[in-house]
Amino acid sequence: MTETKSQRISINIAEFAIAKHSEIIETQSLGSCVGVALYDRTTKMGGLAHIMLPDSKKVMVGGKPGKYADVAIKLMVDKLQEAGVNKMNLTAKIAGGACMFSGAGISDFMNIGLRNVNAIKQILSEMKIPLVAEDCGANHGRTVEFNLDSGKMTVKSSMASTKEI
């Protein structure tokens, strides 16, 4: 069997993708957006979503379904189940949710990064998907690579050093 180079899938803001063993999903420049990775260790399948806002029910306008935490996570789980993943095997890792302009007068209510992270944690716990690792908050952007081979998420930042979670 010949070793093939892992295939890269790039997702943009408000998008998500599912992938299998030997593939890598990446998304660039998460600010207050959050990257949510779901992974099934037994089948080495999983998905990554670039989520923008916490709740689809609070907004009137439409847009891509991947924009909202509640819709995106559920859709991703559905797609993974269609592909043969048992929901009970899923674990989650999240990164992002920064407050890019910290300091002057941004209240917790305005801190959408924090609201995103909280909403995602709540949704994951309601869906009984354990959150195994996170790199959230602070005031710097992040670029995320999710390796479906190892289930590891590499988090690069302009400020902090590269992390593997």
Added chain:
Amino acid sequence: MNHEFSAIELDAIQEICNIASGNAAGALSQVLNKRINMKVPEIKIVPVELATEIMGESGAIVAGVYSRLIGDFNGGLLLTFPREDVILLVDKLVGSPSKTHTLSELDVSAISEVGNIICASFVGAISKIINKTVFISVPKLAFDMLGAIVDFILIELAENAEQALIMKIQFEDVPKTISGHFFILPNPGSLEMLLNSIKCRH
């Protein structure tokens, strides 16, 4: 509401922005104690999703100065400069060439202040031309990936805004040409208000 802008409308906006940038250049000249010319060579109105793409590489490190606009014109205003250009500008401001890649507290404060001067004089000029009241909030500075900075602003305002006004701006002889972007995200109605005010003048 989506609105297709005609070439004449875009020309009118560009004209106003050129006048406003002249104002901003004047303010910057005073700070640097040197004649600075500022140009707006390009102006575009695009759907908000395409904003990052037009301003550069999503992962590129930029300095972004962000303010909210409040009053007759509502929305957000972001001024960005690429990393290398902002370092040049800071060297000029603080007077010592920075040997490291990190910015000191003084550098950061100098960038914020310059951003503040440029944004406030720009917005001030526009509000005078269209004869409307526009207030500008104290600007905040971020030094990070372009995509992450724009995302943050889109999220803060995107529930309302659909179109963004993007201007390329150039400062000449600082000592070389420094180029950055103005990114204006108007709330619905504000862009139409701006255009109507322009039409009334003609």
